[in-house]
Amino acid sequence: xxxxxxxxxxxxxxxxxxxxxxxxxxxxxxxxxxxxxxxxxxxxxxxxxxxxxxxxxxxxxxxxxxxxxxxxxxxxxxxxxxxxxxxxxxxxxxxxxxx
Numbered sequence: 001x002x003x004x005x006x007x008x009x010x011x012x013x014x015x016x017x018x019x020x021x022x023x024x025x026x027x028x029x030x031x032x033x034x035x036x037x038x039x040x041x042x043x044x045x046x047x048x049x050x051x052x053x054x055x056x057x058x059x060x061x062x063x064x065x066x067x068x069x070x071x072x073x074x075x076x077x078x079x080x081x082x083x084x085x086x087x088x089x090x091x092x093x094x095x096x097x098x099x
Contacts (some may be wrong), residue, residue, distance in 0.1 A: 003027060003028075006027050007024050007027050007028075010023045010024055010027065011024070041096075042093070042096055045092060045093075045095070045096045046089055046092045046093065046096075048092075049088055049089070049091070049092035049095075050085070050088065050089065050092075053084075053085070053088055057081070057084055058080055058081050058084050058085055059078050059079070059080055059081070060078065060079040060080075060081065061078070063077070063078055063079035064077070064078045065077045065078070
């Protein structure tokens with residue numbers, strides 16, 4: 001429900017101890033504060049947080065599988081802790097909005 005729909009519901013409803021004018025005035029005071037987001041600043045903030053993650057926190061080195069290719073050892077697979085990355089991104093976004 002948006003602000004205009006809320007106001008219409010108030011005007012269409014039965015009165016209460018608060019007048020419709022009181023309720024509408026209160027709704028009118030509701031601003032969309034904090035919705036003017038500088039997306040590029042948010043992206044930069046998240047990118048910085050991601051770049052500060054220590055790789056040892058996101059990879060499970062014990063799961064690494066290697067193979068030989070000529071005289072080189074190649075990494076075939078390694079498990080990545082996506083939950084840790086998601087948590088770091090969420091913390092970064094929360095930090096951005098709570099600064």
